Amino acid sequence: MRTPWLERVWTGLLWGLMTLFVVNIGLMIASVATNSFARRWLGTWLPEGYTTNWYTAAWREFQLGDVLWVTIEVVFAVVFLALLVGVPAAYTLARRNFVGKRLLMLLFLLPLMVPPITYGIPMATVLYKVQLAGTIWGVILANLIPAAPFVILVMTPFIEQIDPNLESAARVFGANTGRMFLHILVPLLAPGILAASLLVLVRTIALFELTFLTAGSDSQTLVVALYYAVFAAGVRAPQSVDAMAMVYMAVTLVWLLIALRFVNPTQLVSRVKEHPQGAM
Amino acid sequence: MLLLFIYPFIYGLALSFTPPKGDWLANYRTFFTSDHLWPTIWTTLKLALPATIVNVGVALPIAYKMRIKSSYQRWITTILVVPITLGTVLIAEGMLTYFGPKGWLAQFLQYFHFYDGSIRLTHNYWGVLISLVISGFPFAFLLILSYITGIDPVLARAASTLGADPFAQFRHIYLPLLAPGLAMCFCLAFVQAFSVFPSAVLLGAPAGPTRVISIAAYEAAFEQYDYSLASAIAMIMGFVQLLIVAAVLGLRGFFYRGPVSGGKG
Amino acid sequence: MKHDFSELRLDRVTRRFAGAGGHAFAALSELTITIRRGEFVALLGPSGCGKSTALNCIAGLLPLSGGTIQLDELRIDTLPPEKRGFGMVFQNYALFPHMTVRRNIAFGLRMQGVPGSQIASRVKHALKLVQLTGQEHKLPGQLSGGQQQRVAIARAIVIEPPLVLMDEPLSNLDAKLRIETRAEIRRIHRELGRATIYVTHDQDEALSLADRIVVMKDGVVQQIATPHEVYAQPANLHVANFMGYRNVVELDIVREEGTRVELSGPDMRLVGTRKQMGPGTRAVVAMRPEEITLGEGPDGRNTIVARVDNVEYAGRDSLVDVITSSGTRLHVRATSSPALGDEVRVHVSPERVLVYPVA
Numbered sequence: 045m046r047t048p049w050l051e052r053v054w055t056g057l058l059w060g061l062m063t064l065f066v067v068n069i070g071l072m073i074a075s076v077a078t079n080s081f082a083r084r085w086l087g088t089w090l091p092e093g094y095t096t097n098w099y100t101a102a103w104r105e106f107q108l109g110d111v112l113w114v115t116i117e118v119v120f121a122v123v124f125l126a127l128l129v130g131v132p133a134a135y136t137l138a139r140r141n142f143v144g145k146r147l148l149m150l151l152f153l154l155p156l157m158v159p160p161i162t163y164g165i166p167m168a169t170v171l172y173k174v175q176l177a178g179t180i181w182g183v184i185l186a187n188l189i190p191a192a193p194f195v196i197l198v199m200t201p202f203i204e205q206i207d208p209n210l211e212s213a214a215r216v217f218g219a220n221t222g223r224m225f226l227h228i229l230v231p232l233l234a235p236g237i238l239a240a241s242l243l244v245l246v247r248t249i250a251l252f253e254l255t256f257l258t259a260g261s262d263s264q265t266l267v268v269a270l271y272y273a274v275f276a277a278g279v280r281a282p283q284s285v286d287a288m289a290m291v292y293m294a295v296t297l298v299w300l301l302i303a304l305r306f307v308n309p310t311q312l313v314s315r316v317k318e319h320p321q322g323a324m
Numbered sequence: 325m326l327l328l329f330i331y332p333f334i335y336g337l338a339l340s341f342t343p344p345k346g347d348w349l350a351n352y353r354t355f356f357t358s359d360h361l362w363p364t365i366w367t368t369l370k371l372a373l374p375a376t377i378v379n380v381g382v383a384l385p386i387a388y389k390m391r392i393k394s395s396y397q398r399w400i401t402t403i404l405v406v407p408i409t410l411g412t413v414l415i416a417e418g419m420l421t422y423f424g425p426k427g428w429l430a431q432f433l434q435y436f437h438f439y440d441g442s443i444r445l446t447h448n449y450w451g452v453l454i455s456l457v458i459s460g461f462p463f464a465f466l467l468i469l470s471y472i473t474g475i476d477p478v479l480a481r482a483a484s485t486l487g488a489d490p491f492a493q494f495r496h497i498y499l500p501l502l503a504p505g506l507a508m509c510f511c512l513a514f515v516q517a518f519s520v521f522p523s524a525v526l527l528g529a530p531a532g533p534t535r536v537i538s539i540a541a542y543e544a545a546f547e548q549y550d551y552s553l554a555s556a557i558a559m560i561m562g563f564v565q566l567l568i569v570a571a572v573l574g575l576r577g578f579f580y581r582g583p584v585s586g587g588k589g
Numbered sequence: 590m591k592h593d594f595s596e597l598r599l600d601r602v603t604r605r606f607a608g609a610g611g612h613a614f615a616a617l618s619e620l621t622i623t624i625r626r627g628e629f630v631a632l633l634g635p636s637g638c639g640k641s642t643a644l645n646c647i648a649g650l651l652p653l654s655g656g657t658i659q660l661d662e663l664r665i666d667t668l669p670p671e672k673r674g675f676g677m678v679f680q681n682y683a684l685f686p687h688m689t690v691r692r693n694i695a696f697g698l699r700m701q702g703v704p705g706s707q708i709a710s711r712v713k714h715a716l717k718l719v720q721l722t723g724q725e726h727k728l729p730g731q732l733s734g735g736q737q738q739r740v741a742i743a744r745a746i747v748i749e750p751p752l753v754l755m756d757e758p759l760s761n762l763d764a765k766l767r768i769e770t771r772a773e774i775r776r777i778h779r780e781l782g783r784a785t786i787y788v789t790h791d792q793d794e795a796l797s798l799a800d801r802i803v804v805m806k807d808g809v810v811q812q813i814a815t816p817h818e819v820y821a822q823p824a825n826l827h828v829a830n831f832m833g834y835r836n837v838v839e840l841d842i843v844r845e846e847g848t849r850v851e852l853s854g855p856d857m858r859l860v861g862t863r864k865q866m867g868p869g870t871r872a873v874v875a876m877r878p879e880e881i882t883l884g885e886g887p888d889g890r891n892t893i894v895a896r897v898d899n900v901e902y903a904g905r906d907s908l909v910d911v912i913t914s915s916g917t918r919l920h921v922r923a924t925s926s927p928a929l930g931d932e933v934r935v936h937v938s939p940e941r942v943l944v945y946p947v948a
């Protein structure tokens with residue numbers, strides 16, 4: 045049996061670890077923010093002066109206007125297409141029983157289990173062959189691969205919650221499948237669809253590898269542009285890179301905060317957990 | 325949709341067996357005989373395994389502490405979500421600024437004389453490891469938390485009326501019921517860490533100690549334009565991963581699997 | 590941890606929760622009762638009245654907001670549950686799903702550090718007691734509801750706790766199994782000779798099992814008495830309502846002599862028995878349908894004239910609703926079935942007309 049004394053030390057240790065983690069991340073973000081406003085900052089606690097010039101510099105140097113526009117195009121296209129594919133697929137998987145359903149389920153899960161690089165490289169190769177690589181369509185297609193299964197995973201529990209009798213009732217009153225989908229299911233699934241699209245959105249903004257492997261110079265998203273900026277750090281002032289990092293962070297955080305209003309944080313890490321167990 | 329995933333995969337597999345010169349196994353032979361290719365497996369494992377063990381090992385007790393619903397539980401989970409969405413690239417940039425030799429951390433440590441030598445936490449093994457912990461820990465934490473909150477707390481209460489103190493409740497009730505979930509979490513966290521790429525380039529020493537396997541694959545594809553070799557490396561990467569995942573999931577077979585509530589039904 | 594005791598004393602045990610709008614409400618207020626060794630006490634009351642709260646407070650699963658709990662001389666309300674050593678049977682059993690029946694039952698003994706050889710024999714004995722011998726290697730998921738229930742009981746009693754707490758253990762069983770298991774719980778209680786506190790919202794269960802019943806409403810104890818007393822002499826109108834006194838009529842008091850009260854209304858004059866004192870010139874009478882009979886009373890006293898409004902056949906007898914000329918509806922259990930619309934007389938003995946103050 046453990047004494048209360050040990051118990052308290054243990055609790056303190058855990059809280060200490062958590063605080064250390066959170067404080068360091070907070071400071072990390074803060075130092076990026078400070079640097080992005082710094083006139084000159086070399087080995088002192090705080091910079092010598094402040095300026096917002098780096099933001100305008102970054103905007104010009106990295107063509108952030110274009111990059112942001114590409115990012116928006118890609119992200120919204122991915123969200124839209126992933127929903128278009130994912131919602132009906134999730135509905136079919138949740139409602140119908142057919143041979144090979146489990147296998148199909150497992151195949152859908154694979155892109156979430158296998159890291160992006162592993163299939164990103166063959167994927168990029170194929171895209172080069174059909175000359176889609178480097179175009180915005182290639183980037184969208186590549187990002188769809190993990191996004192669509194993710195929609196399926198998020199939507200399945202929402203669909204399972206809906207009483208099948210409701211659908212039968214709609215059919216009795218003469219609605220065909222398409223109209224039933226539009227008039228009955230879509231309104232009922234609205235919260236789920238909202239959750240799925242916000243989560244896909246946040247994940248697609250942050251997903252680096254696939255875009256990196258398939259993007260060309262005029263189809264870069266923000267993450268990839270940031271990567272190149274950091275990679276070529278010697279060439280440009282670190283402040284301007286940090287300014288860009290702040291822009292990127294602002295973009296993700298805005299969406300993240302919106303997402304957190306509607307969804308439980310645990311959904312962000314996907315619900316992969318329940319399904320493989322059921323599928324085995 | 326499935327085709328979109330399956331076709332490149334099959335294509336990559338086929339491509340890896342059809343090198344521009346040599347017989348069908350030439351790529352794999354190159355990989356395992358070349359001194360700058362096959363050690364990347366160990367390099368990657370040396371980063372991915374400790375990172376995963378730290379992440380899961382630390383996340384477990386913290387998630388266990390947080391299992392009780394309270395006003396701060398939601399706040400803490402929210403705060404911990406943020407690093408997930410920052411993404412690896414931003415974390416790398418932040419670490420370069422903050423953990424760098426002139427960053428706040430180094431200044432702080434030297435100011436208080438906790439450590440007086442020169443502090444190098446970037447552009448080496450430790451930089452990559454720390455970045456893997458920063459991006460992987462929240463993920464492990466959230467996943468384990470969702471498993472733990474799925475376990476009916478009445479079971480622990482029942483155990484306590486039978487004389488189990490909090491530690492025994494954890495050991496006899498939570499741990500066995502969590503085991504399959506932990507295995508799953510370990511796999512997912514490992515897969516994430518194993519495919520480390522941006523932080524290994526930006527924060528590590530991509531020519532030496534953090535030349536991970538994904539860097540090797542990338543170089544083959546986009547610097548030497550040898551897509552065939554790159555596909556082979558990608559396949560090997562997937563295979564090593566599956567091996568570890570299969571081993572962990574195989575272990576899981578020893579544990580109880582089934583409902584985690586104590587009621588009937 | 591003690592294995593024997595002579596008295597468990599609860600003194601003004603109170604538990605408050607933060608309610609709607611942030612203000613605290615008492616889910617259990619000032620429960621005071623002394624339970625002796627060997628006694629079977631039932632906590633009875635409608636859903637949400639604080640029964641589970643009371644049980645959890647005794648088990649140590651909820652900290653008290655006020656009051657004390659003593660086991661003989663030992664104050665236990667500050668001990669964590671694992672130090673109190675009471676056995677508890679949970680409403681949904683809470684069996685450990687990853688352990689076999691045997692390991693479930695042995696869990697408490699293992700936690701106490703009982704040596705292995707002793708564990709085996711005590712588990713075997715417990716299995717015999719709940720008639721589950723032969724099932725010990727199954728997982729809880731492979732058992733029927735009734736069997737799971739008995740495992741839960743065995744797990745609680747094998748540690749030979751001074752006190753067994755049961756929270757609606759029969760609520761998930763079907764009617765037949767419920768009656769069977771009820772008898773078994775009583776038998777096990779007798780064999781162990783220790784105290785049991787049993788939570789239920791089913792009055793039949795409480796009446797058939799308990800030596801004493803605690804009737805609760807909104808966290809407040811209404812009556813603590815033997816089953817017979819609670820059934821026949823409810824302390825107040827709430828208890829009467831809960832115990833099946835379905836006829837409640839408000840009347841004027843005409844005369845009052847000791848506990849004997851004469852009352853009158855527009856179309857009835859009744860003599861009743863005072864159960865609870867109260868102010869005012871009006872009072873409420875409560876009568877059980879079973880205790881109202883069709884026909885005239887002796888010398889025509891306590892007789893009410895009414896018209897038959899509804900007859901429900903109920904097997905052995907019928908449930909007859911009658912309405913008096915001023916519109917008061919009375920429920921009567923009758924062995925004969927009068928025709929709808931007939932004018933009938935019903936009567937009830939003065940001892941069975943219970944008089945309470947107007948709520």
Ligand SMILES: Nc1ncnc2c1ncn2[C@@H]1O[C@H](COP(=O)(O)OP(=O)(O)OP(=O)(O)O)[C@@H](O)[C@H]1O
Pocket residue numbers: 606607616634635636637638639640641642643790
């Ligand atoms: N954790 C809690 N927080 C706030 N209020 C609670 C909590 N637990 C119980 N309550 C409230 O306390 C009151 C009594 O609850 P309790 O569970 O004791 O009822 P009960 O008599 O066991 O009912 P039932 O027969 O339905 O199980 C209820 O109004 C309930 O809403």
Ligand SMILES: [Mg+2]
Pocket residue numbers: 640641642756
């Ligand atoms: Mg209850």
